[in-house]
Amino acid sequence: MGILERINQPRDLRALNTLELKLLAQEIREEMIDVVSANGGHLAPNLGVVELTLALHRVFDSPIDKIIWDVGHQTYVHKLVTGRQKEFKSLRRHHGLSGFPKRAESPHDCFETGHSSTSISAAVGFAKARDLLQERSYVVAVIGDGAISGGMAYEALNHAGHGKTNLIVVLNDNEMAISPNVGAMSSYLSRLRTDPRYSRSKEEIEILLKRIPGIGNKVAKAAEKAKDSLKYLLVPGLWFEELGFTYLGPIDGHDQLLIEQTLELAKQRKGPVLVHVITKKGKGYPPAEKNPDIFHGVGPFNKETGEILKKSTIPTFTQVFGETLCRLGEANPKIVAITAAMAVGTGLNLFGKRFPDRFFDVGIAEQHAVTFASALAFGGMKPVVSIYSTFYQRAYDQVLHDVCLPKANVVLAIDRAGVVGDDGPTHHGVFDISILRVIPNLTFMAPKDENELQHMLYTALCQDGPVALRYPRSVGQGIPLDENLKELPIGKAEVLREGKDVALVGIGPMVYTCMAAAGELQSRGVEASVINLRFLNPLDKDTILRFARLTKRMVTIEDHMLAGGMGSAILETLADAGVTDVTVERLGYKDYVEQGSISLLHQENGLSVKGILGAVERLKVRQRLEGRNRG
Structure with a gap:
């Protein structure tokens, strides 16, 4: 029996000697490599925190003591030693273990994360609750050097220091977030790492x-x-000291004994303490050590060679976006690109290499990115901000107030729209339509395929005023790309097929699902119209009303929440026009969507040919019942 098999709860770690701890660390790394090579996941960050996690659980008594993980990219080790070892092979699978902390999974997951820079705020909250209830426990926030650059982390540090709150912040400094760290904090931490007096x-x-x-x-x-x-x-650590923290470190984050000694010292201090540990991202697996950015969040790979297993030669929407922006940037020197620490993930790394002076990675700072873009626009540039849908939620006020209200010429590229697969509910982009389509002055569109994407990006850059462009994480449809780009008519839907019996209205790649369903319906004697809505704002009300009156039946399908989504917009249009004799079935999500492959999640939620056929049958039943009731 291996040592890992003997670890059922954190307290089991305290019985291990130094040699056993080293062997356990090796076993944990091997287990993570095995599982992530098959399932995909955040490998490099977890390989870097093995010794740190073991030390935390040996020094602190979870779940009485609260250990809060920022972002959650580095919690696999934590899951393995807190009673979830047998389920670990289900990591990121449908109905399996989450890739992030999840309260429903374990009492040791005291706070759910998935977005960065939240852990210190949560720690202050837990600590204040403890004090108000007059309880005795320790509260520890573990935050990376990338996440601590986020504005929310600064706000929490300021609050904790001002209130002299008893808590411990462990700064896991691996010198690299998803993209290379940028900004003053990164430079400051770098100086601390290289200071020969760092332990003093x-x-x-x-x-x-x-x-x-x-x-x-x-x-x-x-x-x-x-x-x-x-x-x-x-x-060293002056900045943290001035905020009211006792600063300890930097220390070697792979020296188990030193980490434990330092954490014990931190427990003895009153007020907030910051422990600065230096770790190596990808530690113990050469491919991940060599390419920590690739192995930060990685799909299935060959664990022997580290080679990523590629599933498709069709380019992704993100790739087409990045390449098209480079092409447009060649022709227009006023185009600038902005990312919030996701250059590779958004495809903007291509633009950054081609036009380094016109590329800005602002770090984990979505709010700043959007306001920065607005000012660039008023300064005469044409900024394109590319952020994942789920992270745009953090910059809603800036989109509303700083971009759309003053009509800034900013293109908001919304990557990873719709469900994104195995990362689960914290990362699905299924709220952007609801929160953005209601904003005046914002042109909002979504392409059905990669060819339409390039035309929409060109169209967006031709407009005066703000434009949002939403597209999914997935590969495209394999559609050839037109060589010449064209400007699409704003607010005009595309009618792909006309039929008198039912109208299928889709947005984004769901349009292809509508086309496939229309073909199946035709074989059953049902003539279906298919409408690629294209624009969520302004809405093509004329086309919607024309086909509503023609067919009297409509099915809307969107990779998004039903509440406030495209289907809601169509219902509003019908209601405003006084159209009361049209029956509508809406397909989309009713609640938070759990993890699973994109295709599986679509099937499970009715976003499929089968789902559309079922909706059409329900329309027939509803109309018969409504007819009887009127009779």
């Missing part, structure tokens, strides 16, 4: 001063009064 704490310096014969105590007191000069010269 403020207290050690005071002890050294007091040892000076005869005058030591006076010098120490004078130094305290002159703390600005002394600390700037000798004490």
